[in-house]
Amino acid sequence: IAGITQAPTSQILAAGRRMTxxxxxxxxxxxxxxxxxxxxxxxxxxxxxxxxGTTGKGEVPDGYSVSRANTDDFPLTLASAVPSQTSVYFCAxxxxxxxxxxxxxxPGTRLTVL
Amino acid sequence: DAKTTQPTSMDCAEGRAxxxxxxxxxxxxxxxxxxxxxIHSQGPQYIIHGLKNNETNEMASLIITEDRKxxxxxxxxxxxxxxxxxYCIVRVPNxxxxxxxxPGTRLSVLx
Numbered sequence: 001i002a003g004i005t006q007a008p009t010s011q012i013l014a015a016g017r018r019m020t021x022x023x024x025x026x027x028x029x030x031x032x033x034x035x036x037x038x039x040x041x042x043x044x045x046x047x048x049x050x051x052x053g054t055t056g057k058g059e060v061p062d063g064y065s066v067s068r069a070n071t072d073d074f075p076l077t078l079a080s081a082v083p084s085q086t087s088v089y090f091c092a093x094x095x096x097x098x099x100x101x102x103x104x105x106x107p108g109t110r111l112t113v114l
Numbered sequence: 115d116a117k118t119t120q121p122t123s124m125d126c127a128e129g130r131a132x133x134x135x136x137x138x139x140x141x142x143x144x145x146x147x148x149x150x151x152x153i154h155s156q157g158p159q160y161i162i163h164g165l166k167n168n169e170t171n172e173m174a175s176l177i178i179t180e181d182r183k184x185x186x187x188x189x190x191x192x193x194x195x196x197x198x199x200x201y202c203i204v205r206v207p208n209x210x211x212x213x214x215x216x217p218g219t220r221l222s223v224l225x
Contacts, residue, residue: 004157028165033213041202042215043158059214075131090157107159 002026006091012112013081021076021109023091031094032074033058033103034066036087042089049074050096081113082090115143116204123220126196131191133188134201134219144206149187150215151198158215160203161187179223192223 002021030051035043035058045058049068059087060074063085065077074093091106119137125131140149148163162169162176165183169176175188189196201218 035215040218044215045213088155092157100160101146101161101205102160102163103150103158103213105159107157108155 004104006106006109007083012111016081017081019078019081021089023074024072025093029095031096033092034076035090038087076080083113086113117204118216118221120202121140124220125191125224128223128225132192134187134200137184138204141182141204145186145204146207148203150201153198180183194223
């Protein structure tokens with residue numbers, strides 16, 4: 001069981017380019033999330049999805065978009081990358097209504113925008 | 115905004131108990147206390163959670179004060195591998211989006 005996988009592991013991107021970060025989970029969790037973590041800081045929620053077909057904005061959604069076409073996949077797209085989007089991006093999933101309500105995190109994608 | 119306050123950093127000697135405090139004075143009646151940790155740029159890892167009773171699992175113990183305004187995570191015998199940033203979060207379990215990670219406590223376990 002892989003849990004949550006993210007791709008790519010790291011990426012260097014020129015400003016203005018479009019980029020999609022991929023996230024896949026095999027736990028059949030209904031909820032998925034994208035966070036960013038800037039150096040030395042805590043995680044901040046970008047977007048979330050409580051179930052396939054629905055998405056919502058988190059704390060820092062500007063410049064990002066998401067889609068949730070099915071249960072397993074939750075891609076994050078940067079339409080036109082800017083240097084302030086340099087960060088580590090974590091995808092997570094959870095089972096809303098589950099006994100523990102915990103989130104499971106992927107290994108992260110380290111993105112550098114030049 | 116994070117609903118919790120934690121010390122920025124703490125040190126603990128290897129083999130000793132690590133006691134990490136968290137204040138959550140505005141916690142509401144249906145919010146649980148969750149603890150996660152993040153080891154060196156990896157994704158955060160769930161440790162334990164509780165509502166009002168003390169909880170224990172294979173990783174740690176969670177002590178919640180009777181008024182629920184603060185809690186302590188206890189790692190009974192800290193090892194070097196427990197060096198990490200520890201996050202205390204309060205939330206209602208059945209809502210998906212309300213995980214708010216503050217800066218956490220950086221625990222350094224020293225040999």
